[in-house]
Amino acid sequence: MLAQNAAAFFQRRYGYTPLLVRAPGRVNLIGEHTDYNGGFVLPAAIDREIVFAVGLNGLNTIRLYSLDKDEAYDQPLGDGPVQPGQTLWANYLKGVVAQFQQRGVVVPGFDCMFGGNIPMGAGLSSSAAVECGLAFALDHLLHTNLSRLELARISQRAEHEFAGVQCGIMDQFAGLFGQADQVVRLDCRSLEYQYFPFDSAAYHLVLCNSGVKHSLASSEYNTRRQECEEGVAQLHRHYPEIKSLRDVTLPLLEAHRAELRPVVYRRCRYVVQENQRVAAACDYLVAGDMAAFGQQMYASHAGLRDDYAVSCPELDALVRIAESQPSVLGARMMGGGFGGCTINLIPAAAVAEFIATTTAAYQQQMGLSLETYQTTIVGGVSTLLPALASN
Numbered sequence: 001m002l003a004q005n006a007a008a009f010f011q012r013r014y015g016y017t018p019l020l021v022r023a024p025g026r027v028n029l030i031g032e033h034t035d036y037n038g039g040f041v042l043p044a045a046i047d048r049e050i051v052f053a054v055g056l057n058g059l060n061t062i063r064l065y066s067l068d069k070d071e072a073y074d075q076p077l078g079d080g081p082v083q084p085g086q087t088l089w090a091n092y093l094k095g096v097v098a099q100f101q102q103r104g105v106v107v108p109g110f111d112c113m114f115g116g117n118i119p120m121g122a123g124l125s126s127s128a129a130v131e132c133g134l135a136f137a138l139d140h141l142l143h144t145n146l147s148r149l150e151l152a153r154i155s156q157r158a159e160h161e162f163a164g165v166q167c168g169i170m171d172q173f174a175g176l177f178g179q180a181d182q183v184v185r186l187d188c189r190s191l192e193y194q195y196f197p198f199d200s201a202a203y204h205l206v207l208c209n210s211g212v213k214h215s216l217a218s219s220e221y222n223t224r225r226q227e228c229e230e231g232v233a234q235l236h237r238h239y240p241e242i243k244s245l246r247d248v249t250l251p252l253l254e255a256h257r258a259e260l261r262p263v264v265y266r267r268c269r270y271v272v273q274e275n276q277r278v279a280a281a282c283d284y285l286v287a288g289d290m291a292a293f294g295q296q297m298y299a300s301h302a303g304l305r306d307d308y309a310v311s312c313p314e315l316d317a318l319v320r321i322a323e324s325q326p327s328v329l330g331a332r333m334m335g336g337g338f339g340g341c342t343i344n345l346i347p348a349a350a351v352a353e354f355i356a357t358t359t360a361a362y363q364q365q366m367g368l369s370l371e372t373y374q375t376t377i378v379g380g381v382s383t384l385l386p387a388l389a390s391n
């Protein structure tokens with residue numbers, strides 16, 4: 001439906017048939033704030049997506065159109081690479097164009113219309129979906145034949161340079177490498193990855209949107225990254241082989257605790273433990289022990305709240321409410337933090353009751369109404385129709 005709308009709107013506005021691409025949002029089961037520390041994550045692409053209608057227009061202008069905002073943005077193409085501007089939503093797309101240009105690709109004028117159903121600011125990576133979708137579409141239209149990994153890197157760099165968030169690669173990787181009914185464990189240093197089946201008939205991943213979006217998110221994100229780097233730099237003086245927190249064990253960290261600023265110690269402790277939790281969680285997943293898997297999720301949340309300090313009262317309340325329900329296997333805040341969603345692991349038969357109980361308790365405890373999303377794990381970015389657009 002989204003795709004049909006986008007195609008029809010594009011045809012009406014620009015008068016030719018576009019290439020259609022879909023780019024999903026993502027969940028992350030466990031492994032938060034580990035990606036930029038060279039660690040491990042366990043994300044999956046979900047059935048919330050952004051659809052793109054894109055075509056080369058034969059002009060010297062990029063014409064962007066946000067269907068959700070009902071807003072157009074034109075970017076004339078000059079001699080140099082495109083630059084970020086005041087229109088924030090356009091920057092995500094322009095950032096992708098700039099990455100192609102930095103790789104020596106001459107990007108001609110094109111039209112790009114996009115819209116979707118990934119809730120904004122909910123921590124489901126709508127921005128990564130925007131970047132990955134356009135990167136994938138341009139790769140098709142310009143015949144650049146870039147690998148999915150390169151498209152993920154392009155999208156990540158776009159976020160760094162045009163959105164100012166020094167993010168890791170998890171979101172873009174999940175959007176491009178997702179597989180139906182599989183979660184993917186990514187080693188964010190080597191970029192080796194392994195898929196694990198997720199039994200979606202027996203277990204559901206339910207997202208609870210706190211409805212909170214803190215403006216602190218991107219500045220605090222970059223601060224966390226710096227604090228981790230400070231810890232690594234200190235430990236690296238003793239152990240030159242330590243390149244990231246991935247190389248640090250808990251006993252080693254404890255041995256050097258006195259040298260670290262207390263806040264840096266806590267950030268590092270969280271990351272070291274979270275990497276251990278991802279490893280344990282994958283073992284439990286393979287063993288089919290979802291109760292033990294869920295305990296790792298709760299422990300992850302506690303670390304994010306107490307040591308990494310990226311949670312907020314609303315997310316903590318949602319996890320507390322989940323934990324008070326015996327049927328819930330695990331719950332944690334998800335993504336960068338300071339708002340957005342919790343992810344909840346629930347036996348299929350208990351989902352309806354979980355949603356009803358949590359909605360009522362959240363209203364009662366926080367005075368806020370709750371939006372919940374039941375998710376399905378789907379494949380990564382893809383084209384929707386084979387028709388290539390040109391004018």
Ligand code: GAF
Nearest residue numbers: 032033167168169170335336
């Ligand atoms: C955001 C970032 F974009 C990811 O790279 C990751 O660091 C995540 O926060 C926290 O795990 O989604």
